[in-house]
Amino acid sequence: MTAQSDATATAAAPGAFDHRMSVSASDEAFLAAALPFLAEGLAAPEEPPPVAIVAPDKLDLLRDALGADAKDVGLVPHTDWYTGSAANAIARAAAHLAAHAGPGGRAHLLMEPVWNGRAGRSPRESAEWIRYEALANLLFAPTATTAMCVYDTRTAGSALIEAARRAHPDSGVYEDPLRLAGELDAVPLPPTPADAETLADPAPDLVRAWATGRGLAAADAELFATAVAEAASLAPVAGALLWGEAPGCVCELLLARRLDDPLAGFVPPQTAELAPGQGLWFARQVCAYVDVRQAGTGGGAGTTVRLQYA
Template sequence: MFDHRMTVFDTDEGFVADALPFLAEGLAASGEPPPLAIVAPDRLDLLRDVLGGDTRHVGLVPHTDWYTGSAANAVARAAAHLAGHAGPGGRTHLLMEPVWNGRAGRSPRESAEWIRYEALANLLFAPLATTVMCVYDTRTAGAVLIEAARRAHPGTGVYEDPARVAAELDDVPLPPTPSDARRLTEPAPEAVRAWAAGHGLGAADAELFATAVTEAASLGRVTGALLWGEAPGCVCELGLAERIDDPLVGFVPPQATGLAPGQGLWYARQVCAYVDVRDTDGGGTTVRLQYA
């Protein structure tokens, strides 16, 4: 039931021409709360100007207040909003624009994670009667990014299965493991915490990183662990004996509210900037966590 749309424009007038009918559709939908626009601050000003007195009927949120972390954090934010504010069955209209001229677009690595988020949203929110229109301005989101995003949105003519999109992103090799990486036979929390603190992470961050590693290690039998890097970009790579075939692993929100140990890879994805899950030639899995 998830209705996942996208709009592409290159002028302010183009944005308004697409946004207004979408918001009007949300306002007219029975059993829904007021639509929510989560876009760049200057676009919120455009909406205020054209909506006039109707502005009070539409929620307006600067996207810099909503997208404050990683793509995995955005999954958590959206899930929490739908659970707490949507109508029955998740009914609501959301106009959404990641910060493509900020974190989301600051590097090919970061952009790839947000395209993964766009693709997997079709699976994560599939049971919900939520209507989303994603905003792509060619002045801030480049042509390569937009073409990749088309593959993550049904109705574009080039939509691909989300699992296939995620698999293609995982085909891009990760940076090689340094030759001087610290090797552990098992990632005991105290050992990871002490190593992270010795490489520049403060006490609170070292604790979070060690817990994230422990949570990731709960996925299966650990065959080894490697640590490298300096704060804030400390990295831990875990070898697991089992193969993990679920592209949504660590993206499905837990039933419990709030972040707490015991949530497995969900916890790790919320704490770390990057969590990569890759198959190994021997039938196992490599999980690489980068704190920042």
């Protein structure tokens, strides 16, 4: 079997987020990229042991190849790390660095999302993960973390891999993260169904009751209603629509002002208590999709926020 690997050994400037990409079509090509990366992490000063977050079969390959050195490397099944949405993965990475990284966020992370599971189950879901890859360049820019994202052509399709190259600075086709995110936001959302229910006031008790009536369990309805309330707290609400059945309940809010920050809801809060304006962080952690689109033009322009629970 032919193999391809385009990992780079070129490190970023000291103190900068070093975001690399490795593409492989065989176990041998995966190891050819992964082993030098982990060795680099083991030799890096002021760093904790490197961590490999990859498919379970790849962990077995690494254990065999590392031999006695395997005890010095963190080995995490990617099904234990990537357990939800792309926003959940950002939160997981931020929490890991806060708890375990060396000075300035120094750490080596070998990372492979579950492309043959949730992350690759639909073009829309895959687009969310490309957005995650692109925005990671901004979200983790202040850290000295070195991350190499593993793409296996046997589980990640060619279109997904080509899109991911645009989110990695070492690929040769890297795009500005905001430009790439803007392209994803330019793709029209599924149309609002004709039978969507209108709410003049998306109060939590009303959204909770509606979601329960559509089949969400009480705990899920509570989370969904809270997510809607957090998003609604960002600006006066000019209108709200609800549709769908459990688990895919949807609420679309029309906010009476523009939300121009492309990182809104992606920047991890510094404390457990959300500050004003951080409501989208909670919403992104709870919902499978939170889509933000500018609505209208001129002085009366607003923002549409669509939240889909699952």
